[in-house]
Amino acid sequence: MMVIGLMSGTSLDGVDAAVLETDGQTVQRFGPTLTLAYPRELRARLRAVIDGADEDVPSVAEELTDWHAEAVRRLGVEAALIGFHGQTILHAPARRLTRQIGDARRLAQATRMPVACDFRLADVAAGGQGAPFAPLFHAALAASLEKPLLVVNIGGVANLTWIGHSVDNILACDTGPGNALLDDFMLGRTGTPIDQDGLAASRGRANPDILDEWLKNPFFARAAPKSLDRQHFATVLRALDRLATEDGAATLAAFTAQAIARTPLPAPPRQVLVTGGGRKNATIMGALATAMQVPVTPVEAAGWDGDALEAQCFAFLAVRVLDGLPLSLPGTTGVPAPMPGGRIERP
Secondary structure (H helix, E strand, C coil), X not given: CEEEEEEECCCCCEEEEEEEEXXXXXXXXXXXXXXXXXXXXXXXXXXXXXXXXXXXXXXXXXXXXXHHHHHHHHHCCCCCEEEEEEEEEEEEHHHCEEEEECCHHHHHHHHCCCEEECCCHHHHHCCCCCCCCCHHHXXXXXXXXXCCEEEEEECCEEEEEEECCCCCCEEEEEEEECCHHHHHHHHHHHCCCCCHHHHHHHCCCCCHHHHHHHCCCHHHHCCCCCCCCCCCCHHHHHHHCCCCHHHHHHHHHHHHHHHHHCCCCCCCCCEEEEECHHHHCHHHHHHHHHHHCCCEEEHHHHCCCCCCHHXXXXXXXXXXXXXXXXXXXXXXHCCCCCECCCEEECC
């Protein structure tokens, strides 16, 4: 069926929307995509909700939902189903908590299409990490590619999917910070929440003492599967106060790359495909290639669209919600058994 996937990630930059033709097990065709950037005011309100500074969550959720409805309208596609992830504002699987805001019923009414939502709740309630949720989609896309294969998503948080030679041989986890810390750092230093193309980091030098201290965090000693909240490492930015902007950016880029490269895997991958905004940061990509010592390329090298991949993923998962198929596996989130989840809101 033709499905629209919608994703608002930890980078808080906007809504990604994508059309996918899929049966929830294979991918037949990619459709149109778009990114609808959040207005500055909405982005600030979302950040305030995540930080606990804005308690008017319902009104922020309504505004967020309406922005998603606008993205669907601009796609101009009549689909059989919408996959609506919403915006994560809390992720604490150790307490069996994950919260994504967004009103699926409001979206269904606005678009006149059924909406799949609440993808992560059943997994976390059953003791899973509730993230990452893209591995089954990655495996479907990579069916014909050489294995073992590593797919790395560098969004606000970074995560990976290791795919072995069989459909059940998948390992996934969050690896550590992706772009979120670097974006926050650059916003504080320059007023712009991005190190465009990794240019600032390329002009600096990573501080080895700070980097070594960060990599001692207990998170990195935990075995996969494991997951993170966007704010998990937020306090580390204090260590950069005495560094020049370029050196701070270089240290953060190295942190992201080292955290990915040090994640234990069942076997070394033959290649690494990178999606998410981090694939556009040449400094992170170069550091990752040096650390991994195998080819590291953007997912476009495999014919995928790194800007649309997460939105396409939730289109794929929406069909699995509809059909009662698992969304997560023991090897991807640590859930005790393959776990269906989500629910459908109809207009």
